[in-house]
Structures are given as C-alpha cells and as structure tokens.
Amino acid sequence: MVEALRANGLKVTHQRTEIIREIVQTKDHPDVETICRRVRGRIPAVSLDTVYRTISALFERGLINRIMVDAKRARYDADVTRHNHFVCDTCGRIVDIDSTGRGGCRASDKLSEVGVVERVEVLFRGKCIHCVADQE
Amino acid sequence: MVEALRANGLKVTHQRTEIIREIVQTKDHPDVETICRRVRGRIPAVSLDTVYRTISALFERGLINRIMVDAKRARYDADVTRHNHFVCDTCGRIVDIDSTGRGGCRASDKLSEVGVVERVEVLFRGKCIHCVADQE
DNA sequence: AAGTAAATAGGAATCAATACTAAATAGGAA
DNA sequence: TTCCTATTTAGTATTGATTCCTATTTACTT
Known part of the structure; x- marks a missing residue:
C-alpha cells in the first residue's frame, strides 16, 4: 500500500505510513475522526486535516473504499x-x-x-x- | 400519502401537501435544497426549515427513502x-x-x-x- | 548536502442539517 | 364556529463533518 503511494506520485511521509497502517489492520470500518484518534496514539501531533487529506487521497485513487451508512460521517475500508x-x-x-x-x-x-x-x-x-x- | 400523514398523527398542512406533491411527482431523487426551491414556485414563503422538518418526519416514518450517494447532501425518493x-x-x-x-x-x-x-x-x-x- | 515542490499543523472557514425563539397561523375536534 | 394545539415563519444560533489557509517543515531529486 505504501508502494501504491509512490506509484501515484505521493510522498511517503511518517504520518501517511501510520494512517495506512491503522486502516489496514482494522476491520471495523472507522470514520476519519476515529482513525485520527488512533493514529494519535503513536503520533500525538497528527492534525485532523492531515488524516482527512490522506484518506481522501487514498479514496480518490481507489486504494480504499468509502461507505456511506447515514447522513453523518463517511466510513472507510482498506479492503477493496x-x-x-x-x-x-x-x-x-x-x-x-x-x-x-x-x-x-x-x-x-x-x-x-x-x-x-x-x-x-x-x-x-x-x-x-x-x-x-x-x-x- | 397525505392519508399516511393523518394515520401518523401529523396535521395535513398546505406546506406538507405541496412538499409531498413535489417529491411524489419527480423521479430525480432531489435533495432538500432542491425540493425547497421547487416548492417555493408555488408557496414562495416556505422556509427551508419546514422542508427539512417535513422530509425528516416522512423519512422517520418510512414514508420516503433516503439515498446517500456521496459525503455531501442526502437525496430522497418517494418510491418505497x-x-x-x-x-x-x-x-x-x-x-x-x-x-x-x-x-x-x-x-x-x-x-x-x-x-x-x-x-x-x-x-x-x-x-x-x-x-x-x-x-x- | 542543497534546493524545491509537496506535505504538515493549527486554526479558521464552510457547509448541511438541526435547534431555538417568538409571534402568527391554521388544522381538527367539540 | 370556537378553542386548543401543532405547525409555520423568520431569523439567529448551533452542531458536526469536512475543507481551506498559511507559515513552517519534510521528502525526494540532483
């Protein structure tokens, strides 16, 4: 998955690596807020914006799925x-x-x-x- | 559909009638903003809030469907x-x-x-x- | 190692949706 | 018709998710 970043011309940053690690290893289809909270366990200073930008970038490139279950938040799935x-x-x-x-x-x-x-x-x-x- | 309002203990108001008329006669699955704009063609003073309240009331009672296509606005369908x-x-x-x-x-x-x-x-x-x- | 273009943090802004208030209105039962 | 209550309006405010902004930092190229 990190390779896919490079293939798409995206830089491989510490934050992105950890965000990817987080969604790949979970099966509970978290929303962005949840992903951010969990990543902060390892990188306390990650900004919510970075998580949003990373998740959007991955979604736009088809590397993760988005699931719209209600009118509220979007949820994501690394299993494509x-x-x-x-x-x-x-x-x-x-x-x-x-x-x-x-x-x-x-x-x-x-x-x-x-x-x-x-x-x-x-x-x-x-x-x-x-x-x-x-x-x- | 108007009957369904009564059956659910809701008053049959002019606004509600027109809002229902609007979503029943269209097939393009409009969002709330669009419904409001169209209803205003006949009732210029309808408030956006009323449209939101009516649509939510209908949705909660299962009288219309909600379709989440993207992360933005919800769209509605009178065909259940x-x-x-x-x-x-x-x-x-x-x-x-x-x-x-x-x-x-x-x-x-x-x-x-x-x-x-x-x-x-x-x-x-x-x-x-x-x-x-x-x-x- | 140095330069550059991309990415980040943090806060502010946006957007859809809801809630709140008051006063005015209108449905529906008696 | 009359009364009571739900509903509407208008206008403001709030919430919650998502995006934008800007100065600063960092990854990758040479």
Missing part, C-alpha cells in the same frame, strides 16, 4: 476486494459480508441504457445480534 | 417499493433500476450470524450515458 456490508442501524456496526458466488447481484437489462456500471455497492441494513439481545 | 439505483459519479444523476426477479441479491449464510436484515440497498455506480458522451 469485492464484498458487501451489513450495517446495524442501531449501533452503527459494519461487518464485512462475502459476495456469494458470481456477481452477487445481477443488473437488470435496463442498466446498459442508463450508463456504464463501474462498481456495485450492496448494503444489508438491520439490527446486529448484540442490539437484538440488548433490547429485550 | 423495492428497487435499486444507478448513480452517476460524474454528474450525480440517480436513476431507478428495477430489482430483477427474486431477491435481486442473495445474502451469504454468514449474514444470519451477524444480525437481522431488514432491507437491502443496492447501488450501481458508474458514469451515465450523458457523461460518457460528454467526455469524448
């Missing part, structure tokens, strides 16, 4: 292989879900008349097992 | 029947896409261990025919 997401509308938890077999989702015929599809995002919304248990 | 969306990443156009036959998308087995799925959102992202034509 094809997979889907389950979102808990109660606690906000996001869990990776494998795409089943071929395509996972088939486009209707009408789609080709509308435009060129570059990627498909599938979001399963509901309530996670923890929240189901909590509400009893 | 099961269907998917195509989003043009260049111009922001959103087009309704029928769900093909059964389910459209099958969940993996793992899903039942994660939580209870209440609905599935499918977003086809790409470039619409107009934007493909423009870039030549």
Whole structure:
C-alpha cells in the first residue's frame, strides 16, 4: 500500500505510513475522526486535516473504499476486494459480508441504457445480534 | 400519502401537501435544497426549515427513502417499493433500476450470524450515458 | 548536502442539517 | 364556529463533518 503511494506520485511521509497502517489492520470500518484518534496514539501531533487529506487521497485513487451508512460521517475500508456490508442501524456496526458466488447481484437489462456500471455497492441494513439481545 | 400523514398523527398542512406533491411527482431523487426551491414556485414563503422538518418526519416514518450517494447532501425518493439505483459519479444523476426477479441479491449464510436484515440497498455506480458522451 | 515542490499543523472557514425563539397561523375536534 | 394545539415563519444560533489557509517543515531529486 505504501508502494501504491509512490506509484501515484505521493510522498511517503511518517504520518501517511501510520494512517495506512491503522486502516489496514482494522476491520471495523472507522470514520476519519476515529482513525485520527488512533493514529494519535503513536503520533500525538497528527492534525485532523492531515488524516482527512490522506484518506481522501487514498479514496480518490481507489486504494480504499468509502461507505456511506447515514447522513453523518463517511466510513472507510482498506479492503477493496469485492464484498458487501451489513450495517446495524442501531449501533452503527459494519461487518464485512462475502459476495456469494458470481456477481452477487445481477443488473437488470435496463442498466446498459442508463450508463456504464463501474462498481456495485450492496448494503444489508438491520439490527446486529448484540442490539437484538440488548433490547429485550 | 397525505392519508399516511393523518394515520401518523401529523396535521395535513398546505406546506406538507405541496412538499409531498413535489417529491411524489419527480423521479430525480432531489435533495432538500432542491425540493425547497421547487416548492417555493408555488408557496414562495416556505422556509427551508419546514422542508427539512417535513422530509425528516416522512423519512422517520418510512414514508420516503433516503439515498446517500456521496459525503455531501442526502437525496430522497418517494418510491418505497423495492428497487435499486444507478448513480452517476460524474454528474450525480440517480436513476431507478428495477430489482430483477427474486431477491435481486442473495445474502451469504454468514449474514444470519451477524444480525437481522431488514432491507437491502443496492447501488450501481458508474458514469451515465450523458457523461460518457460528454467526455469524448 | 542543497534546493524545491509537496506535505504538515493549527486554526479558521464552510457547509448541511438541526435547534431555538417568538409571534402568527391554521388544522381538527367539540 | 370556537378553542386548543401543532405547525409555520423568520431569523439567529448551533452542531458536526469536512475543507481551506498559511507559515513552517519534510521528502525526494540532483
């Protein structure tokens, strides 16, 4: 991933390395604020702006995914292989879900008349097992 | 839809009627700002706040859908029947896409261990025919 | 090692969305 | 029709996420 920075003409800074390390090693699809807080555990002076700029740069180059679950903050995923997401509308938890077999989702015929599809995002919304248990 | 207001204990006001009329008769999935601008064509004094409150009230009661296409504004859809969306990443156009036959998308087995799925959102992202034509 | 263009920190600005207030208005039940 | 209450307006303020600004620092080239 750090190599991908160079390949895109981006400088490999200490901050960027740590930010990348942070999103690669987690599976909980954090938002920018969370990433910043965690990176500060190692680089206390990182500015929120730097995290935003780094994350945006990575996203624009397709090196990470953005998941829009609500009207509030964006969440990010370093796993860019094809997979889907389950979102808990109660606690906000996001869990990776494998795409089943071929395509996972088939486009209707009408789609080709509308435009060129570059990627498909599938979001399963509901309530996670923890929240189901909590509400009893 | 106006009936649904009453059923939910909401008063049927002139503003609400016109806001509902506006989102029901359009297929372009407008944001709140756009809805407000259009309603002002008929009720010049509608406040943006009223449009926000009405749209939120309808959304919370499941009478309209919210579509998050980018990190910016939310867009709304009066069609709550099961269907998917195509989003043009260049111009922001959103087009309704029928769900093909059964389910459209099958969940993996793992899903039942994660939580209870209440609905599935499918977003086809790409470039619409107009934007493909423009870039030549 | 030196130069330069890019990146950073920190704070300020922006933007969408919501909240708040008061006074005016209008829906709906009696 | 009358009353009560929810709703609207207008205008301001707030919140929270994201972006912009500027002086300073740093990575990479030669």
